[in-house]
Amino acid sequence: xxxxxxxxxxxxxxxxxxxxxxxxxARFQEPRYLENFFQSVFDSWTKLKGSTLVIGGDGRxxxxxxxxxxxxxAAANGVKKCVVGRDGLLSTPAASLLIPAVQASGGFILxxxxxxxxxxxxxxxxxxxxxxxxxxxxxxxxxYARSRALDRYYITTEESRVDLSRLGAQQHVGMAVEIVxxxxxxxxxxxxxxxxxxxxxxxxxxxFRMRFDALHAVTGPYxxxxxxxxxxxxxxxxxxxxxxxxxxxxHPDPNPHDAREFVRLFEGNGAPDFGAASDGDGDRNMxxxxxxVVSPGDSLAVLAANxxxxxxxxxxxxxxxxxxxxxxxxxRVAKTLGLPCHETPTGWRFFCNLLDAGQVTLCGEESxxxxxxxxxxxxxxxxxxxxxxxxAVRGEPLPVILKKHWAEYGRDFFIREDYEIPDxxxxxxxxxxxGNSLPRLxxxxxxxxxxxxxxxFTYTDPIDGSVSKNQGLRVFSANDGRVVFRLSGTxxxxxxxxxxxxxxxxxxAKHGQAAKTALADLSEAARxxxxxxxxxxxxxxxxxx
Ligand code: VG1
Ligand code: CO
Numbered sequence: 001x002x003x004x005x006x007x008x009x010x011x012x013x014x015x016x017x018x019x020x021x022x023x024x025x026a027r028f029q030e031p032r033y034l035e036n037f038f039q040s041v042f043d044s045w046t047k048l049k050g051s052t053l054v055i056g057g058d059g060r061x062x063x064x065x066x067x068x069x070x071x072x073x074a075a076a077n078g079v080k081k082c083v084v085g086r087d088g089l090l091s092t093p094a095a096s097l098l099i100p101a102v103q104a105s106g107g108f109i110l111x112x113x114x115x116x117x118x119x120x121x122x123x124x125x126x127x128x129x130x131x132x133x134x135x136x137x138x139x140x141x142x143x144y145a146r147s148r149a150l151d152r153y154y155i156t157t158e159e160s161r162v163d164l165s166r167l168g169a170q171q172h173v174g175m176a177v178e179i180v181x182x183x184x185x186x187x188x189x190x191x192x193x194x195x196x197x198x199x200x201x202x203x204x205x206x207x208f209r210m211r212f213d214a215l216h217a218v219t220g221p222y223x224x225x226x227x228x229x230x231x232x233x234x235x236x237x238x239x240x241x242x243x244x245x246x247x248x249x250x251h252p253d254p255n256p257h258d259a260r261e262f263v264r265l266f267e268g269n270g271a272p273d274f275g276a277a278s279d280g281d282g283d284r285n286m287x288x289x290x291x292x293v294v295s296p297g298d299s300l301a302v303l304a305a306n307x308x309x310x311x312x313x314x315x316x317x318x319x320x321x322x323x324x325x326x327x328x329x330x331x332r333v334a335k336t337l338g339l340p341c342h343e344t345p346t347g348w349r350f351f352c353n354l355l356d357a358g359q360v361t362l363c364g365e366e367s368x369x370x371x372x373x374x375x376x377x378x379x380x381x382x383x384x385x386x387x388x389x390x391x392a393v394r395g396e397p398l399p400v401i402l403k404k405h406w407a408e409y410g411r412d413f414f415i416r417e418d419y420e421i422p423d424x425x426x427x428x429x430x431x432x433x434x435g436n437s438l439p440r441l442x443x444x445x446x447x448x449x450x451x452x453x454x455x456x457f458t459y460t461d462p463i464d465g466s467v468s469k470n471q472g473l474r475v476f477s478a479n480d481g482r483v484v485f486r487l488s489g490t491x492x493x494x495x496x497x498x499x500x501x502x503x504x505x506x507x508x509a510k511h512g513q514a515a516k517t518a519l520a521d522l523s524e525a526a527r528x529x530x531x532x533x534x535x536x537x538x539x540x541x542x543x544x545x
Contacts, residue, residue, distance in 0.1 A: 021124055026120075041143055044142040047105040059088065061119055072158070079175055083178050093378070099129075117280065118246030162179075190381070195311050210275065217282070219380060254278055259286065274387070296367065299383065304362050324459075330364065345468050354462070370386075413501075420543075428495070454476065499530070
């Protein structure tokens, strides 16, 4: 049946951003809200008619309700077949791999990623296209435009009776529905990339101890199957493995702040040899060793420098890429190895053109995201397996590998400071004022820091020539330090100013200090440059990761 879509514009204040639609659950529960968004996608990506659609989510509150609506709308919009993860589960990377594997024309991933879940938390919907990657800028613009003009949506009169817990073939009003194990195809791909025998050897007899925290989000079943069952990590190595609708009340974000209890396990004597955690939808990763959390920029650099040790990358890398605010540690590795190195705006979709063109093999973001050409999304467990594989081959403790890396390339101290600014208008004002002051900054000094140059980052895609402006403000110091300012695009309340601080340190004698100590002066300078206290009253970051 066709239902008039009397207006609730799904996007309202949110432009379709880096990761689809993300809003408080209550917003999604408003009548016709979800329907209008789904219909805008069906109308804009017409390939879905007569073909296959992949569906899965991170298991958060409203996942099942959303899938029931989606199945009814898919059938009414002429989709031939839906492939759905059992219990409505699919991690973002698993969905990204499954879409091309089943020759689907696209997939809906129901997640608000690392945002908290539950009735008072957030929900979200991402749409990925047939290569498994996120909708392009052009498509998201088209979906947005369609959502403004929509006057009807299609849905079957019959409710969905599909049993999400039963594997195999079912149907809904003539549309085929197949419920698949969410893990098996993903795990099979991992087996082609990594040396499972070698990792099994490392983990056998429990001499090498690892811990993985799924934070009660989607990676639990994946980690149990791959780390415990296939690789033989001791039972219980994977903790918080059961996906819960509210993630157990926590914030499913693998960073030293939100996962601080987990990080504490790695302090002091008796720490496990290796640790990792992932986020709500499984695309992020945090890597830990005894007494150390590996900064995401370092992680990318170490993976690039050691890629030849891992079967899937043994033939070398085509190139590497990092998002602009990510530390420049990988640039140094790329220079030594003679590899092309790309700097893209924040958001995984900017890597996809480079990956499709075969120009890069590894990519990473400072927000605990890393992946490779095997997928078109970042992939949390993939990064964990990569580290485990190289630990098995190198046979050295993780902190030693890191120290040797720094000794060779220098250390890039890095932290991100987030300032929560409740009034989004104020936040915009900070950025505007800062933007206007850029031309005056070059050549000036703030405290002991001499500023060499400052600019607003513009990216020109080398493949399709598209230009993305205003992707963050950069301030470079004379001694190889950098501060980047940008506004978060994934929050659902107020605004978050992200301040990324980075300092290169060639002197190994200084590598042992804490990043926070090494970056204290730069942090102070950043506050002064942005006139943060004057404009917002904020004296210190709300959160540091
Ligand atoms: C954040 C991260 C960014 C990441 C995005 C989506 O965006 O900084 O690097 O690509 O989240 O990640 P922002 O605009 O809030 O800084 V995920 O795991 O939430 O899909
Ligand atoms: Co995520």
